[in-house]
Amino acid sequence: MPIRTVMKANEAAAWAAKLAKPKVIAAFPITPSTLIPEKISEFVANGELDAEFIKVESEHSAISACVGASAAGVRTFTATASQGLALMHEVLFIAAGMRLPIVIAVGNRSLSAPINIWNDWQDTISERDTGWLQFYAENNQEALDLILIAFKVAEDERVLLPAMVGFDAFILTHTVEPVEIPDQEVVDEFLGEYEPKHAYLDPARPITQGTLAFPAHYMEARYTVWEANENAKKVIDEAFAEFEKKFGRKYSKIEEYRTDDAEIIFVTMGSLAGTVKEYVDHLREKGIKAGAAKLTVYRPFPTEEVRELAKKAKVLALLEKNVTFSVGGALFQDFSRALINQKEKPILVDFILGLGGRDVTFKELDEVLEISKKALAGEEFDEVNWIGLRKEIL
Amino acid sequence: MAVRKPPITTREYWAPGHAACAGCGCATALKLATKAFSEAMEEKYGDPNAFAIAQATGCMEVVSAVFPYTAWKVPWVHVAFENAAAAASGVEAAWKKLGRKGKILAIGGDGGTADIGLQALSGMLERRHNVVYLMYDNEAYMNTGIQRSSSTPYGAWTTTSPPGKYSIGEDKPKKWVALIAAAHQIPYVATASIGNPFDYVRKMKKAAKVDGPAFVQVHCTCPTGWKSPLEKGVEIARLAIETGVWPLFEIENGDFFNIKIQAPGGGAKVKREGGKIVAIEFKKPIEEYLKLQGRFKHLFKRPEAIDELREQIKAMWKVLGVDVYLPKPEE
Ligand SMILES: Cc1ncc(C[n+]2csc(CCOP(=O)(O)OP(=O)(O)O)c2C)c(N)n1
Ligand code: SF4
Numbered sequence: 049m050p051i052r053t054v055m056k057a058n059e060a061a062a063w064a065a066k067l068a069k070p071k072v073i074a075a076f077p078i079t080p081s082t083l084i085p086e087k088i089s090e091f092v093a094n095g096e097l098d099a100e101f102i103k104v105e106s107e108h109s110a111i112s113a114c115v116g117a118s119a120a121g122v123r124t125f126t127a128t129a130s131q132g133l134a135l136m137h138e139v140l141f142i143a144a145g146m147r148l149p150i151v152i153a154v155g156n157r158s159l160s161a162p163i164n165i166w167n168d169w170q171d172t173i174s175e176r177d178t179g180w181l182q183f184y185a186e187n188n189q190e191a192l193d194l195i196l197i198a199f200k201v202a203e204d205e206r207v208l209l210p211a212m213v214g215f216d217a218f219i220l221t222h223t224v225e226p227v228e229i230p231d232q233e234v235v236d237e238f239l240g241e242y243e244p245k246h247a248y249l250d251p252a253r254p255i256t257q258g259t260l261a262f263p264a265h266y267m268e269a270r271y272t273v274w275e276a277n278e279n280a281k282k283v284i285d286e287a288f289a290e291f292e293k294k295f296g297r298k299y300s301k302i303e304e305y306r307t308d309d310a311e312i313i314f315v316t317m318g319s320l321a322g323t324v325k326e327y328v329d330h331l332r333e334k335g336i337k338a339g340a341a342k343l344t345v346y347r348p349f350p351t352e353e354v355r356e357l358a359k360k361a362k363v364l365a366l367l368e369k370n371v372t373f374s375v376g377g378a379l380f381q382d383f384s385r386a387l388i389n390q391k392e393k394p395i396l397v398d399f400i401l402g403l404g405g406r407d408v409t410f411k412e413l414d415e416v417l418e419i420s421k422k423a424l425a426g427e428e429f430d431e432v433n434w435i436g437l438r439k440e441i442l
Numbered sequence: 443m444a445v446r447k448p449p450i451t452t453r454e455y456w457a458p459g460h461a462a463c464a465g466c467g468c469a470t471a472l473k474l475a476t477k478a479f480s481e482a483m484e485e486k487y488g489d490p491n492a493f494a495i496a497q498a499t500g501c502m503e504v505v506s507a508v509f510p511y512t513a514w515k516v517p518w519v520h521v522a523f524e525n526a527a528a529a530a531s532g533v534e535a536a537w538k539k540l541g542r543k544g545k546i547l548a549i550g551g552d553g554g555t556a557d558i559g560l561q562a563l564s565g566m567l568e569r570r571h572n573v574v575y576l577m578y579d580n581e582a583y584m585n586t587g588i589q590r591s592s593s594t595p596y597g598a599w600t601t602t603s604p605p606g607k608y609s610i611g612e613d614k615p616k617k618w619v620a621l622i623a624a625a626h627q628i629p630y631v632a633t634a635s636i637g638n639p640f641d642y643v644r645k646m647k648k649a650a651k652v653d654g655p656a657f658v659q660v661h662c663t664c665p666t667g668w669k670s671p672l673e674k675g676v677e678i679a680r681l682a683i684e685t686g687v688w689p690l691f692e693i694e695n696g697d698f699f700n701i702k703i704q705a706p707g708g709g710a711k712v713k714r715e716g717g718k719i720v721a722i723e724f725k726k727p728i729e730e731y732l733k734l735q736g737r738f739k740h741l742f743k744r745p746e747a748i749d750e751l752r753e754q755i756k757a758m759w760k761v762l763g764v765d766v767y768l769p770k771p772e773e
Binding site: 105110117121124138252254269 | 503508509512521524525531532535539542568
C-alpha cells in the first residue's frame with residue numbers, strides 16, 4: 049500500500065531517488081536543495097538505499113562523477129540548483145552528448161548577481177540548450193512522480209538522454225504538502241533495472257567513450273541528440289500513460305484548466321500554475337473567459353500541444369520567471385516559434401514576474417489580466433511586461 | 443635455446459596508430475603505464491585487464507580517441523579537461539556497486555592536473571577513491587599550442603611566456619604537484635620519468651596495487667613543445683634526472699619525514715645517513731639538460747637566469763630533505 053504522508057519537495061525528491069535505486073549518487077550542497085543529499089545520505093547510512101554516495105567537493109565534480117558512473121553503466125542521480133547547476137554547465141552538454149541517462153533534481157533558484165536564494169527558473173532555463181530533458185513540478189507529489197518518470201524516459205533506448213526535474217525553491221522545496229509515496233514493488237515494475245547497452249566500462253568488452261569528433265562526424269553526433277529529443281516526445285506520453293495506469297496520477301506535457309471556451313489563457317510552469325488556476329476560478333466567477341495551462345515538460349518542447357492550446361484562445365499570456373535579455377522570456381520565444389507558421393494564431397503577451405522570489409499574488413495577476421485585456425481588445429500593448437516591478441526604487 | 447622473458451608484458455593497451463607527434467615522450471609514458479597496470483592487475487586480481495581509464499582533455503586524449511577510431515584496448519572514458527579525477531571517482535563508485543574487481547587509472551596532463559583540475563584531484567584523493575592518478579608532465583599545455591602551465595619550469599619559453607626585452611620566459615618556479623598530492627596523506631605518491639623506464643614501471647605497479655588513491659607524476663618529453671630533437675626524448679629525460687632538474691622520489695602515507703629519494707646516476711656523488719640520502723653532488727651541470735631544448739635557448743644569453751633556476755632547484759631539493767650541489771659548466 050502506498051504511504052500517504054506530508055513532506056517537503058526536497059524530501060519527496062530524495063524519496064524518489066531512493067525508490068529509483070540509483071547505484072551512484074554524487075552531490076554537493078546548495079540552497080534550496082541541500083536537504084536532498086542530506087536525506088539521501090541518511091537513507092544510505094541506514095541501509096535503506098544500497099548506493100555509493102560520493103560527497104564531492106563541487107557541483108562540477110558531482111556531475112563529472114555522475115558522468116563517470118553513468119558511463120560505467122549504472123543508474124545515477126544528483127541534486128543541485130542555481131550556481132551549482134551553472135557550475136555543471138559544461139558537463140551538462142557532455143552528459144547529453146554521451147547519451148547518459150543521469151537524473152538531476154533542481155530546486156529552481158535565481159542566479160547571481162545579486163546573490164539571491166529564492167525562486168525563479170533562470171537556472172534550468174539557462175540550461176535549456178544542453179540537450180537535457182526538462183520537467184517542471186507544480187507540487188511536491190509531482191516532484192516525486194516526475195523524477196521517477198524522468199528516469200523511465202531518460203533510460204528508454206529511444207531516448208538515452210539525461211533529465212532534470214525542477215521544483216520551485218522554498219515554495220516547494222521547503223513547504224510541507226501531502227505526498228503519496230508509492231510502493232517499492234510498483235516502482236520496480238515501472239522502472240526496472242537499468243541495463244546499459246551503449247555505455248559501460250567493462251574490461252571484458254572494452255569500449256572508448258567521449259572521443260574527439262572531426263567535422264565529418266560532429267554534426268551527426270549532435271543530430272542524434274536532436275533526434276533523441278524528438279523521440280522523447282512519444283516516450284514521455286507512453287511513460288505518462290503507464291504511470292497513470294500503475295500509480296493513478298495523470299500527467300500530460302501541457303495540462304489545461306478551463307480552457308475550452310477561454311479567450312485569455314494564462315500559461316506558466318511550476319508552482320505558479322496552482323496560483324493561476326485559482327485565479328482563473330476567480331475570474332470565471334466574474335464572468336471572464338479565462339483559462340490556464342501548465343507546461344509539465346519544457347524540453348523536448350511540446351510544439352504540437354502548444355499548437356492545440358493556441359487554437360483555443362485569442363490571447364496567450366505567458367507568465368515567466370526567467371529573462372532572456374533584450375528578447376523577453378524563454379516561453380515567449382518558444383511559443384512564438386511554435387506558432388509563427390500557423391495560419392491562425394493568438395496574440396502572445398509576455399510577462400516577466402516573480403524573479404528572485406518576488407511573490408506572485410492575485411494583485412500581480414490583475415496587472416497581467418489588464419494588459420491581456422488590452423491585447424484582446426486590439427489596443428496597443430507591450431510585448432514584454434515586467435510585472436510587479438518597483439519602479440520607485442530604480 | 444632459452445628465451446628470455448621480456449622485462450615487461452608484450453600485451454598492448456595503447457595501440458600503435460594513435461596520432462601523437464613522432465618522438466612524443468608522453469605516448470611512451472602512457473604505453474608503459476598501461477603495461478605496468480596490466481601486470482599489477484594480473485598479480486593482484488589474476489586478471490590483466492581489470493582496469494579502466496578516465497582521461498582529461500589534452501594531447502594524449504585527442505591523439506588516441508578520434509572517432510570512429512580508438513587506440514585504447516581497455517575501457518576508456520574522456521569527460522572534460524578538469525575532471526578526470528572526478529570522473530574516475532564516479533567510475534570507481536560504479537565498479538564498487540557492480541562488484542567489479544580492479545582499479546581505475548585517471549590520466550591528466552600538467553594543465554589538467556596542476557591547474558584547472560587541481561580541485562577535482564584534491565577531492566578525489568581526500569575521499570580515498572581507489573584510483574591511481576597519473577599526471578604526465580610535459581610542462582606546458584601542448585594540446586592548445588604550448589602555453590605555460592604552473593608546472594612549466596622557470597625560464598622556459600612557451601607561447602604565453604615568450605622571452606623578450608622585459609621577460610626571461612616563464613618567470614615562476616615550477617609547482618610541485620606530487621608534494622601537494624602527498625599532503626593528502628594518501629598511501630602512495632611518486633615522481634617518475636621516461637628517462638628511467640624500469641623505475642617508472644615499478645612505481646606504476648606499486649601504485650596500481652595499493653589499496654586507495656595513489657599519485658604518480660611522470661616527466662615526459664614533448665619534442666614539439668620543447669623544441670628538442672625527436673630521437674633524444676629518453677636521453678633528455680635522463681639528463682633531467684642526472685643534472686638534478688627532476689628528482690625521483692616516493693612518499694608513502696604522506697610521511698614527509700620518510701621521503702624515499704632515488705640516486706640520480708650520471709656520476710652524481712650521493713651521501714647517505716642511516717640509509718637515507720641527505721646530500722647529492724651532481725656532476726653534470728643543468729646546462730647539459732637545457733642546451734638540448736630550444737625552449738631554453740634564450741637562457742644561454744642570460745646566465746643569471748640559469749643561476750636563478752639552479753637556486754630554485756636547490757630549494758626544491760631542500761624541501762625533500764636533501765642538500766644538493768649543482769655545478770656550473772666550467773666547474
Ligand atoms: C574548460 C576548458 N578550458 C580550456 C580548454 C582548452 N584546452 C584543452 S587541452 C588544454 C591544455 C592541455 O594541457 P595539459 O593538461 O598540460 O595536457 P597536454 O596537452 O600538454 O598533453 C586546454 C587549455 C578546455 N578543453 N576546457
Ligand atoms: S605536442 Fe608534444 S605531448 Fe603533444 S603529441 Fe606532440 S609531442 Fe606529444
